[in-house]
Amino acid sequence: MAKLSPSSRVIHALDVDSLEKGLEIVEKVSPYVDGIKVSYTLLYQHGISSFEAICENTSLPVIADLKLADIPAIVKRLSEKVLEAGVDGVIVHGFCGRDVVEACIEEAEKRGAMVFVVAELSNPGAVEYMKGMGERIARMALEAGAYGVIAPATRPDSIARIRRVVGEEMVIISPGVGVQGAEVGDAILAGADYEVVGRLIYQAPDPAEAAKKIAEAIRKKASS
Amino acid sequence: MAKLSPSSRVIHALDVDSLEKGLEIVEKVSPYVDGIKVSYTLLYQHGISSFEAICENTSLPVIADLKLADIPAIVKRLSEKVLEAGVDGVIVHGFCGRDVVEACIEEAEKRGAMVFVVAELSNPGAVEYMKGMGERIARMALEAGAYGVIAPATRPDSIARIRRVVGEEMVIISPGVGVQGAEVGDAILAGADYEVVGRLIYQAPDPAEAAKKIAEAIRKKASS
Numbered sequence: 001m002a003k004l005s006p007s008s009r010v011i012h013a014l015d016v017d018s019l020e021k022g023l024e025i026v027e028k029v030s031p032y033v034d035g036i037k038v039s040y041t042l043l044y045q046h047g048i049s050s051f052e053a054i055c056e057n058t059s060l061p062v063i064a065d066l067k068l069a070d071i072p073a074i075v076k077r078l079s080e081k082v083l084e085a086g087v088d089g090v091i092v093h094g095f096c097g098r099d100v101v102e103a104c105i106e107e108a109e110k111r112g113a114m115v116f117v118v119a120e121l122s123n124p125g126a127v128e129y130m131k132g133m134g135e136r137i138a139r140m141a142l143e144a145g146a147y148g149v150i151a152p153a154t155r156p157d158s159i160a161r162i163r164r165v166v167g168e169e170m171v172i173i174s175p176g177v178g179v180q181g182a183e184v185g186d187a188i189l190a191g192a193d194y195e196v197v198g199r200l201i202y203q204a205p206d207p208a209e210a211a212k213k214i215a216e217a218i219r220k221k222a223s224s
Numbered sequence: 225m226a227k228l229s230p231s232s233r234v235i236h237a238l239d240v241d242s243l244e245k246g247l248e249i250v251e252k253v254s255p256y257v258d259g260i261k262v263s264y265t266l267l268y269q270h271g272i273s274s275f276e277a278i279c280e281n282t283s284l285p286v287i288a289d290l291k292l293a294d295i296p297a298i299v300k301r302l303s304e305k306v307l308e309a310g311v312d313g314v315i316v317h318g319f320c321g322r323d324v325v326e327a328c329i330e331e332a333e334k335r336g337a338m339v340f341v342v343a344e345l346s347n348p349g350a351v352e353y354m355k356g357m358g359e360r361i362a363r364m365a366l367e368a369g370a371y372g373v374i375a376p377a378t379r380p381d382s383i384a385r386i387r388r389v390v391g392e393e394m395v396i397i398s399p400g401v402g403v404q405g406a407e408v409g410d411a412i413l414a415g416a417d418y419e420v421v422g423r424l425i426y427q428a429p430d431p432a433e434a435a436k437k438i439a440e441a442i443r444k445k446a447s448s
Contacts, residue, residue, distance in 0.1 A: 040302050046271050047269055048268045074263070081265075095353050097352040098346055100347060123296055124323055126298075129354070166283075195286065
């Protein structure tokens, strides 16, 4: 199982529907990103075999962003399925409780795969019911043995607070860059390890060039 | 679009992996249940075309239990996809905020489909971070124009409190019956409109007979 290793500090969110297009983009951007995040868009269209195809066509770690948010028995079953497809990491929601996170970790550990726990979503509504929960969830994820947490690039203060909770023991990945409003590099400055970038890359006329530029912008900002 | 109409008060959670088996069970249980809930198990294996196949093979309302829990742009896109497949209802998590629920409702309204908002999950861990949130989420779902909410059969007191919030304007459906611990009929007694039953039916040697008996048990309990 491939683990994340920081170089460009960019994870590409491959939220495309077409597997053909997905494979094309993966081939182009792989030299410039540290990981590929696959999601429901591919799964809806092609089922789990699309994740298999992506995994077979890149040496980068592939993270299945299913944002699992169900009871433990279902999360265990779905985690097993997706890990069987060969992905290196799975994303589970923390708000569902420790039993759900543990069900996911149990399956991942059998295969040495990574589990990322969503501590806080990046949309404005995410703080309506979950205000202040991010740190509590991050602490639980740490104790449960997760590999990383997900914190919103749209709220750098949340990233900084979550970093204080998890120390250097956990990886923080941050979506919300670009179309959602966060500037490239801001999440890294606030303490994240990787920025998750989707539309800025897969909607660009030249995805490889876009990924390269984003990685450069992050490098510049991080060293300034 | 078919809407739920109470007769047996049972919705079958068709959490099987095989579409062939799924279609077989749907044919057998359709006379004894009020709706079919399809989920990720089918989607992982076969993609969205499996939902199309189920919809084409039953006149009952089909609810896609994707427990959507992402940012509005993604939830909008996934809702659109799954509604295009012909399902009559979609399930979205409420904890993600009103913007996420509204994104789902916006897509559903275009097709006259139902949106169900998860107010509270049925697992023990669900109250770790979300204690007391169920009623707030139910109120938001009502204001946003959702068709129904989901409340846990494993916590009848939560169902009763949520019923007080939503009055008779919304449908309450309750998973957690059977293997998860709630007794058949208890959620209905507490104020739910439908009980969601999965394994007790699809794992039974005779799923039709199992569905029939559950419906009878509910009828008996509700009239006692």
